[in-house]
Amino acid sequence: MGNKQNKTNSTELTPKHISLLKANTKYSEKEIREWHAGFLRDCPSGKLDKKKFVEVYKQFYPNGKADNFCKFAFDTFDANNDGSIDFEEFLLAISATSQGDIDDRLAVAFDMYDISDDGQIDQKELTKLLTAMYDLVGETDRKGDKDPKHRAQEIIAKLDVSGDKKLSKQEFIAGCKNDPVIRKLLVPNV
Structure with a gap:
């Protein structure tokens, strides 16, 4: 907020991003900001790479081997195929897998x-x-x-x-x- 730079970076949440995410999910602006803060805590660069993605899954499935499953999930959520998941891709994936009909x-x-x-x-x-x-x-x-x-x-x-x-x-x-x-x-x- 209040940042008047012309160029956005991967950690910035602009009004345009918020509008897009509100239109494509059922999250409120407050919820989007909360998800964003948590995402940046875990991924300060604003990008979630495959290694970190696997680490997160391993926390949910400590007795299993997450690597193979994560490869398929990661490739699905990395919508632009750039080798990382940015906040938009992350929130749209969370929304589709938890909020959708x-x-x-x-x-x-x-x-x-x-x-x-x-x-x-x-x-x-x-x-x-x-x-x-x-x-x-x-x-x-x-x-x-x-x-x-x-x-x-x-x-x-x-x-x-x-x-x-x-x-x-x-x-x-x-x-x-x-x-x-x-x-x-x-x-x-x-």
Whole structure:
């Protein structure tokens, strides 16, 4: 506030940024400022890099291995692909995963699972994500029904309406909404 510089830096929260974030989230200006202060406490440069992102996740999942899962999550949230997450990307990601309606939140999960960015999730992608999720929560028993490859096969067989052995965004969202067991596995916070 009161800073009349023409050039903005990555730690500044301008009225334009606040307006943009208010328009794209359900946060009030006060909440946006609180999130921003916390973000800068953790990331004084105004940028969250992959290493710090993994550190944060490790605090939430101390018994798991966060590295693989974080790679997928980080790449999803780094919207401009510059190798870091700035405050706008951070708050929009937090909002989409915590404030959005179920369709919005499932869409974000789909985007993270669609590693190849081709608009489809195939068995290989789903297996990688399930493995990363097991690592994250410290799940070591991966035999039988818990085998990620077997689990991915089952999920795709159950949700794949078109029969192409892949999941479109619509199939993923509809399937997760209609099957609470699969939803809890693939999108635990929804």
